[in-house]
Amino acid sequence: MEEEEIIDIPDEGQREGLESCALSLIGKFLTCRPFNKKFNTEFEMNSVLKGGSRSFDNQVLMLLQWRVGMTAGNVKFDSVSLWVQIWGAPFDLVLPTIVEAMGIRLGTVVEVERKQKSESQSYFMRVKVALPITKPIRRGAFLAGYDGQSDWANFKYERLPSF
Known part of the structure; x- marks a missing residue:
């Protein structure tokens, strides 16, 4: 052979x-x-x-x-999915569509937490993001509101081990 x-x-x-x-x-x-x-x-x-x-x-x-055709040589672990809490956003920007737009800037959005309308105002929003492991994580971001004013929002990563 x-x-x-x-x-x-x-x-x-x-x-x-x-x-x-x-x-x-x-x-x-x-x-x-x-x-x-x-x-x-x-x-x-x-x-x-x-x-x-x-x-x-x-x-x-x-x-x-697992997917058909996977081998030890072609499996790529290039991201880790984490829930990201977004703190300090103005109340008028606490919407699922805005949370998703913020998540896209961090990585690939896996899921957006959707609050029930009956719930009281949240202090933070959550988005699950597949974060690239080759890039540093962000501590936060400036959010530009409707009035043109920028507000800083802090990111807290759930279950993030220290590296």
Whole structure:
């Protein structure tokens, strides 16, 4: 057999492999090599995946859902999803659309917390953002209001381990 020769995998073997990986998350601590965690149900897997940032021994755990064709060599862990609290914004700027626009400036928006109309005025807003791990995190930002005045808003990152 030559190295360049392609080995055909039977359909039955492929189906078995796909089924065994369907409920898998691929994970990596920021400082080590990737690993694989399999779950018994889709509910368990999704609750871990959507549960937010995890850490162990002060190291961030990054997770990706398994996809067809993933290998140890092509898995890219380039971001970590964290809830970001936005404090100090003027009350007239505390809206989901504005929170989303702010989240886009930080990274890729995963989710925007939507408050019920019956809730009292919030002191802060929350947006879950996939933050690039190669860029420094921002402490805050100036928000330009309707009147042209800029107000400083502080960002607090939930479950952010120290690096």
